[in-house]
Amino acid sequence: xxxxxxxxxxxxxxxxxxxxxxxxxxxxxxxxxxxxxxxxxxxxxxxxxxxxxxxxxxxxxxxxxxxxxxxxxxxxxxxxxxxxxxxxxxxxxxxxxxxxxxxxxxxxxxxxxxxxxxxxxxxxxxxxxxxxxxxxxxxxxxxxxxxxxxxxxxxxxxxxxxxxxxxxxxxxxxxxxxxxxxxxxxxxxxxxx
Amino acid sequence: xxxxxxxxxxxxxxxxxxxxxxxxxxxxxxxxxxxxxxxxxxxxxxxxxxxxxxxxxxxxxxxxxxxxxxxxxxxxxxxxxxxxxxxxxxxxxxxxxxxxxxxxxxxxxxxxxxxxxxxxxxxxxxxxxxxxxxxxxxxxxxxxxxxxxxxxxxxxxxxxxxxxxxxxxxxxxxxxxxxxxxxxxxxxxxxxx
Amino acid sequence: xxxxxxxxxxxxxxxxxxxxxxxxxxxxxxxxxxxxxxxxxxxxxxxxxxxxxxxxxxxxxxxxxxxxxxxxxxxxxxxxxxxxxxxxxxxxxxxxxxxxxxxxxxxxxxxxxxxxxxxxxxxxxxxxxxxxxxxxxxxxxxxxxxxxxxxxxxxxxxxxxxxxxxxxxxxxxxxxxxxxxxxxxxxxxxxxx
Numbered sequence: 001x002x003x004x005x006x007x008x009x010x011x012x013x014x015x016x017x018x019x020x021x022x023x024x025x026x027x028x029x030x031x032x033x034x035x036x037x038x039x040x041x042x043x044x045x046x047x048x049x050x051x052x053x054x055x056x057x058x059x060x061x062x063x064x065x066x067x068x069x070x071x072x073x074x075x076x077x078x079x080x081x082x083x084x085x086x087x088x089x090x091x092x093x094x095x096x097x098x099x100x101x102x103x104x105x106x107x108x109x110x111x112x113x114x115x116x117x118x119x120x121x122x123x124x125x126x127x128x129x130x131x132x133x134x135x136x137x138x139x140x141x142x143x144x145x146x147x148x149x150x151x152x153x154x155x156x157x158x159x160x161x162x163x164x165x166x167x168x169x170x171x172x173x174x175x176x177x178x179x180x181x182x183x184x185x186x187x188x189x190x191x192x193x
Numbered sequence: 194x195x196x197x198x199x200x201x202x203x204x205x206x207x208x209x210x211x212x213x214x215x216x217x218x219x220x221x222x223x224x225x226x227x228x229x230x231x232x233x234x235x236x237x238x239x240x241x242x243x244x245x246x247x248x249x250x251x252x253x254x255x256x257x258x259x260x261x262x263x264x265x266x267x268x269x270x271x272x273x274x275x276x277x278x279x280x281x282x283x284x285x286x287x288x289x290x291x292x293x294x295x296x297x298x299x300x301x302x303x304x305x306x307x308x309x310x311x312x313x314x315x316x317x318x319x320x321x322x323x324x325x326x327x328x329x330x331x332x333x334x335x336x337x338x339x340x341x342x343x344x345x346x347x348x349x350x351x352x353x354x355x356x357x358x359x360x361x362x363x364x365x366x367x368x369x370x371x372x373x374x375x376x377x378x379x380x381x382x383x384x385x386x
Numbered sequence: 387x388x389x390x391x392x393x394x395x396x397x398x399x400x401x402x403x404x405x406x407x408x409x410x411x412x413x414x415x416x417x418x419x420x421x422x423x424x425x426x427x428x429x430x431x432x433x434x435x436x437x438x439x440x441x442x443x444x445x446x447x448x449x450x451x452x453x454x455x456x457x458x459x460x461x462x463x464x465x466x467x468x469x470x471x472x473x474x475x476x477x478x479x480x481x482x483x484x485x486x487x488x489x490x491x492x493x494x495x496x497x498x499x500x501x502x503x504x505x506x507x508x509x510x511x512x513x514x515x516x517x518x519x520x521x522x523x524x525x526x527x528x529x530x531x532x533x534x535x536x537x538x539x540x541x542x543x544x545x546x547x548x549x550x551x552x553x554x555x556x557x558x559x560x561x562x563x564x565x566x567x568x569x570x571x572x573x574x575x576x577x578x579x
Contacts, residue, residue: 011497014440028577031425031426031574032425032577032578032579033425033576033577033578033579034548034578034579035547035548035578035579039224039225039226041297046500046501051260051261053261062260062261062274062275063259063260063261064259064260064275064276064277064303064451065257065277065451065470066450067437067449067450068415068439068448068457068458068459069438071261072260072261073261080446080473081474082450082472083450084258084277084446084450084451084470084494086274086275086277086303086304086305086313086471087305088274088306088311090307094563106276106305106306106311106313106334107305107313107334108277108303108305110450110472110494111472112472112473112474112492112493112494113474113492114474114488115282117437118474118492120472120492120493120494120508120509120510122313122315122332122508123313124313124332124333124334126334126336134343135333135334135343135344135345137332137334137344137345137347138524139332139347139508139510139523139540139541140457140510140523140541140543140562141492141493141510141512141521143512143524146278148569150520150521150543151523151541152523152540152542152548153541154332154345154347154523154525154540154541155332155344155345155346155347155359156345157332157333157343157344157345157359158200158343160344160360161225161228161359161557162228162357162358162382164541164548165548166543166548188224189548189578190226191224191225191226192225192226192227192228192382193223193225193226193227193228193467220424232417232418232419233417240485244453246454251515255453255467255468255471256453256454257451257452257453257468257469258450258451258470258497264454265453266454267456274552277451277470279467279468279470279496279497279498280466280498281498281499281500281504297499299498299504299506300498300506300527300528301496301498301506306465315506315508315525316506317506317525317526319527319529326535328526328527328536328537330525330526330527330537331539332525332540346528347525347538347540348525348538348539348540348552349538349549350526350536350537350538350539350552351536353419354418354421354552355538355550355551355552355575366474375472379557381417383419384417384418384419385418385419385421385575386417386418386419386420386421
């Protein structure tokens with residue numbers, strides 16, 4: 001009988017130890033924590049039509065800043081280094097510009113490399129569909145010529161409250177310097193209700 | 194006696210199961226986690242006086258970029274689409290511009306919609322009062338004509354170390370294109386010491 | 387025997403209570419949580435050479451926006467209030483501009499105070515070394531004349547997936563308005579694999 005009692009006690013002690021290890025995971029020797037499973041995956045497209053001096057009706061973005069000697073209707077040479085554009089584009093669920101928009105990505109990007117095409121993005125998906133009402137905000141470098149490049153999801157509101165995660169961006173299509181379409185594959189590891 | 198021992202064992206096993214479920218909450222079927230209770234609520238006001246070519250003394254913000262054909266002392270037509278302004282405003286605890294400031298919101302905003310007033314904000318509250326010394330940084334879309342709009346708190350330093358949460362912004366007052374006052378109702382769900 | 391059994395039961399109940407308290411830490415009375423131990427510390431340097439109209443070859447950043455009346459090759463008076471610069475600089479492990487770069491900090495900064503030197507930063511460290519491949523993104527106010535100033539780490543990708551933390555920045559060297567070097571001491575409290 002005493003042996004039996006001892007077993008129960010041992011089980012409890014074992015569990016105490018196991019729990020303690022689990023709860024202290026944050027202090028373990030490795031400097032990284034194991035990523036939880038993704039909570040949500042969303043694939044959205046956005047379509048950017050840059051103002052070129054002649055398409056005021058259709059344009060969804062405009063160059064607002066440029067380095068010395070450049071103008072604001074033609075992207076600069078030097079891989080557009082120094083151009084800032086502000087945008088309010090349609091978001092669609094597929095790659096068709098004319099599909100019903102589920103929201104607007106609003107934000108800015110600028111080209112920041114002299115020797116290749118590369119940009120930096122700060123923008124918010126303002127979603128307003130039957131599925132989601134709320135925002136997700138993104139920040140990060142966008143090395144345009146890389147097929148898939150990851151940027152950070154830094155926050156969210158509404159149905160995407162306190163979202164965190166990453167988004168893999170790829171350039172799905174482009175037409176010269178006037179149109180590009182980005183496919184944004186969002187993986188959220190944190191999201192709250 | 195054996196039954197009694199069995200009960201103890203069962204209790205332990207039950208607890209094992211309950212703990213496991215709690216610890217694995219992140220893997221549960223719903224894609225969202227339950228939001229913890231807010232840790233902190235802060236209401237602050239900030240006051241923006243835009244440089245219009247004549248108020249250099251009082252101005253706390255200035256237009257620094259604009260689309261082609263616009264100038265930098267008058268906000269553009271088209272709902273100011275494309276204007277970027279940089280600001281360093283006073284923060285007050287009430288809606289009086291002349292109350293003692295508890296810090297400075299520093300950052301930028303730009304107008305990003307052609308057909309309505311809407312902006313995007315990136316800024317930091319640099320707090321320097323007896324209550325708080327530190328920073329909170331915000332990012333997000335600001336659809337100005339909506340009464341309350343939420344933006345994301347993406348980080349913090351000092352007394353607001355590693356802050357995360359949201360802020361409900363509303364336009365508390367404005368005078369033409371030169372002055373506006375925002376009430377910022379900050380809810381922090383994460384903050385560390 | 388019954389006493390012995392009671393002890394085992396008590397141990398279980400005690401553990402139940404302890405676990406519950408630990409799991410509910412987020413709801414404790416203090417509004418802040420105890421910060422976990424830092425997971426990672428990284429010290430990196432970056433070097434910014436501003437385009438001044440004559441150094442197109444060497445420049446790694448360029449002024450792209452300025453308030454009314456200013457030009458884009460000379461930082462404005464008024465503590466550069468209103469200047470936005472876009473940059474793509476080398477990152478090095480020590481303070482030598484000519485050390486092999488381990489990545490590029492890409493982003494922008496703007497000067498946002500009229501009466502002192504102060505800026506706001508939004509940028510990403512794009513790391514590409516044998517040690518780290520991935521990005522860390524930063525946001526925050528940079529009161530330049532303060533020796534050490536903290537900004538927020540708002541996200542990361544790749545080897546720095548979902549990074550959160552802070553970075554202490556100090557101006558390690560500068561030469562007039564053309565060159566500055568920042569030492570960035572990054573402390574990550576969250577990072578995942």
